Amino acid sequence: xxxxxxxxxNQVSKKFGHGKDAFFAxxxxxxxxxxxxxxxxxxxxxxxxxTLLRLIAGFEHPTTGHIQLRGEEISHLPPFKRxxxxxxxxxxxxxxxxxxENIGFGLEMQDKxxxxxxxxxxxxxxxxxxxSLRDRRTDQISGGQQQRVALARALAPHPRVLLLDExxxxxxxxxxKGMQIELKRMQLETGxxxxxxxxxxxxxxxxxxxxxxxxxxxxxxxGSPTDIYDRPSHRFVADFIGDTNFLDGELIEANxxxxxxxxSSGKTVKTxxxxxxxxxxxxxxxxxxxxVLIEDLDAADLQGTVTNVMYSGTDSHFHIxxxxxxxxVAKVQNAGPARRDWQxxxxxxxxxxxxxxxxxxx
Amino acid sequence: MNDVSQSLSxxxxxxxxxxxxxxxxxxxxxxxxxxxxxxxxxxxxxFYSFLKSGNYGGVIYEFSLDGWFNVILVRDIFDxxxxxxxxxxxxxxxxxxxxxxxTITCVIIGxxxxxxxxxxxxxxxxxxxxxxxxxxxxxxxxRTFAILELIRNNGVINNxxxxxxxxxxxxxxxxxxxxxxxxxTYVYLPLMILPLYASMEKLxxxxxxxxxxxxxxxxxxxxxxxxxxxxxxxxxxxILVFIPSLGAFVTPRVLGGGKNLMLGNLIQLQFDQGQNxxxxxxxxxxLLAIVMVTLxxxxxxxxxxxxxxx
Ligand SMILES: Nc1ncnc2c1ncn2[C@@H]1O[C@H](COP(=O)(O)OP(=O)(O)OP(=O)(O)O)[C@@H](O)[C@H]1O
Ligand SMILES: [Mg+2]
Numbered sequence: 001x002x003x004x005x006x007x008x009x010n011q012v013s014k015k016f017g018h019g020k021d022a023f024f025a026x027x028x029x030x031x032x033x034x035x036x037x038x039x040x041x042x043x044x045x046x047x048x049x050x051t052l053l054r055l056i057a058g059f060e061h062p063t064t065g066h067i068q069l070r071g072e073e074i075s076h077l078p079p080f081k082r083x084x085x086x087x088x089x090x091x092x093x094x095x096x097x098x099x100x101e102n103i104g105f106g107l108e109m110q111d112k113x114x115x116x117x118x119x120x121x122x123x124x125x126x127x128x129x130x131x132s133l134r135d136r137r138t139d140q141i142s143g144g145q146q147q148r149v150a151l152a153r154a155l156a157p158h159p160r161v162l163l164l165d166e167x168x169x170x171x172x173x174x175x176x177k178g179m180q181i182e183l184k185r186m187q188l189e190t191g192x193x194x195x196x197x198x199x200x201x202x203x204x205x206x207x208x209x210x211x212x213x214x215x216x217x218x219x220x221x222x223g224s225p226t227d228i229y230d231r232p233s234h235r236f237v238a239d240f241i242g243d244t245n246f247l248d249g250e251l252i253e254a255n256x257x258x259x260x261x262x263x264s265s266g267k268t269v270k271t272x273x274x275x276x277x278x279x280x281x282x283x284x285x286x287x288x289x290x291x292v293l294i295e296d297l298d299a300a301d302l303q304g305t306v307t308n309v310m311y312s313g314t315d316s317h318f319h320i321x322x323x324x325x326x327x328x329v330a331k332v333q334n335a336g337p338a339r340r341d342w343q344x345x346x347x348x349x350x351x352x353x354x355x356x357x358x359x360x361x362x
Numbered sequence: 363m364n365d366v367s368q369s370l371s372x373x374x375x376x377x378x379x380x381x382x383x384x385x386x387x388x389x390x391x392x393x394x395x396x397x398x399x400x401x402x403x404x405x406x407x408x409f410y411s412f413l414k415s416g417n418y419g420g421v422i423y424e425f426s427l428d429g430w431f432n433v434i435l436v437r438d439i440f441d442x443x444x445x446x447x448x449x450x451x452x453x454x455x456x457x458x459x460x461x462x463x464x465t466i467t468c469v470i471i472g473x474x475x476x477x478x479x480x481x482x483x484x485x486x487x488x489x490x491x492x493x494x495x496x497x498x499x500x501x502x503x504x505r506t507f508a509i510l511e512l513i514r515n516n517g518v519i520n521n522x523x524x525x526x527x528x529x530x531x532x533x534x535x536x537x538x539x540x541x542x543x544x545x546x547t548y549v550y551l552p553l554m555i556l557p558l559y560a561s562m563e564k565l566x567x568x569x570x571x572x573x574x575x576x577x578x579x580x581x582x583x584x585x586x587x588x589x590x591x592x593x594x595x596x597x598x599x600x601i602l603v604f605i606p607s608l609g610a611f612v613t614p615r616v617l618g619g620g621k622n623l624m625l626g627n628l629i630q631l632q633f634d635q636g637q638n639x640x641x642x643x644x645x646x647x648x649l650l651a652i653v654m655v656t657l658x659x660x661x662x663x664x665x666x667x668x669x670x671x672x
Contacts, residue, residue, distance in 0.1 A: 086571075
């Protein structure tokens with residue numbers, strides 16, 4: 001059974017500017033985020049991730065639509081009345097306060113007794129492993145440490161929902177990997193719902209329970225990392241996450257189980273289910289590692305000529321020009337059993353397993 | 363090898379010396395102005411304060427401490443008894459009180475004004491700042507008379523209030539301490555707004571959002587985040603308003619009439635009708651001392667409480 005809904009965003013639009021300068025940063029966005037969930041908003045720069053987060057935090061108010069916290073309307077409440085805390089992208093630590101004072105700020109503003117503040121601050125310092133720096137000023141600690149303080153400060157009042165706006169983007173690669181693991185650990189330990197913003201697809205895939213992929217102010221797809229990776233609904237989603245190939249085809253028939261598509265080669269293949277109408281042109285997507293290269297051209301779904309071979313340690317990438325002149329890339333694991341001694345100029349067949357093909361809308 | 367590096371460091375040292383010399387040379391004009399314009403007159407004042415007063419103004423070149431005695435003491439003309447110069451002391455007190463009140467009023471009015479400007483879009487900020495500086499284009503005396511025109515018994519404010527039947531008789535503002543304070547607030551307000559604006563413009567508004575997010579109400583955001591962070595601006599503005607207020611003499615003279623004197627007027631009086639130049643000089647230096655002490659206290663205080671704000 002799924003956990004109850006923590007935050008419900010319902011048909012929310014956000015307009016900035018007036019008249020001819022008017023611009024919709026969010027359009028008709030709806031999403032339900034569950035309790036205890038690690039939920040990620042993923043999308044390119046300017047797609048409205050921060051705007052959605054600011055609407056949930058209360059720094060902005062929706063132009064239309066509703067935001068509910070555990071079924072209670074909160075869109076009209078100011079930030080200080082929402083049990084929601086934010087970890088800002090550039091941390092926004094108070095420069096005139098010490099590490100401990102920063103962490104205790106939220107509790108102090110909630111008028112918690114001093115003893116409780118002290119013990120929670122100590123607990124938080126321990127959680128983020130910053131005990132030794134409790135009396136430092138925040139401009140005297142490193143970026144990674146500031147990051148931890150920002151996290152501890154937002155967690156200390158024990159919010160229902162924690163909003164994290166690209167909290168790791170300012171850290172170097174190693175620190176970032178470490179913090180990813182720690183963030184996940186803290187989310188499990190505290191049981192708080194995390195809404196995490198990133199434009200790094202790998203980060204999204206490894207950390208999230210569910211991901212919402214956004215583009216141009218809209219949510220295109222919401223699903224688990226495997227849903228998003230294996231069954232992208234839109235061309236944009238498939239392209240944004242990982243490498244992929246697109247093939248043109250014509251939809252023959254579709255039902256709730258799956259669909260049949262005729263490829264440019266004339267062969268028909270089975271794909272996952274789609275909403276597209278029969279007898280219309282469609283795009284299908286297939287990941288490079290999901291294609292099998294074979295010699296038997298009759299048994300193949302597509303055929304083409306190898307134009308380039310690139311060796312990258314764990315894998316080999318074969319660039320293939322299909323007979324329909326489309327570009328196709330196949331990836332073969334170097335340690336795997338599959339044949340990989342194809343040469344440039346050689347003609348190869350490409351075979352798909354039916355479950356890996358996916359019709360995408362534009 | 364060693365020789366080369368030796369001579370290199372010699373060369374470096376020579377170059378550095380030359381640069382230091384050139385820097386001093388470049389400073390010379392500023393130093394000359396500083397000595398002539400600031401220290402020079404001050405030394406003259408100090409010198410005069412230890413001389414004997416001439417009969418019709420001026421000084422007699424004879425050592426005397428009378429000027430300094432007269433700052434706080436008077437010799438009764440009839441029985442030669444020394445008393446505290448109540449008149450002087452009350453002028454000191456009024457000057458400090460009015461200057462402090464002016465400073466506080468300027469903070470109260472200047473803060474929201476600066477906040478307003480700092481939160482405008484970048485393009486329109488210059489326009490608002492420009493409006494703030496317009497009064498500087500007019501002579502101080504004329505600005506003071508403009509205030510007089512507003513607050514006198516037959517002035518704009520009283521007439522308006524009477525026309526609206528809100529009052530039956532004009533409110534007596536002219537020739538009171540309030541009038542002086544209104545005048546000084548008007549005159550010195552830009553000196554408060556500009557440094558306040560400068561520090562607010564640098565304020566990271568994301569910190570304000572962070573505080574809102576952490577359950578701070580608007581008042582608490584103001585007290586716990588905004589005010590501590592723009593404190594340098596408040597201190598600078600207060601100094602810039604307090605010091606000239608303390609020495610003001612045009613505004614109290616015009617708006618306070620003859621009776622509500624401030625230190626500036628008292629000093630002016632000694633060089634003018636009072637014809638007691640040593641006393642005037644001693645009073646001037648006392649004023650300077652008050653300013654210095656105030657500054658020291660202020661700086662001490664703002665350093666000690668920097669960062670911590672309850
Ligand atoms: N206050 C504002 N006024 C006008 N336009 C705004 C405002 N805030 C955001 N926008 C616009 O809304 C769009 C979405 O911005 P948003 O900050 O939500 O993007 P984002 O997805 O967080 O991007 P990034 O990954 O670069 O942080 C952008 O085109 C931005 O220019
Ligand atoms: Mg953003």
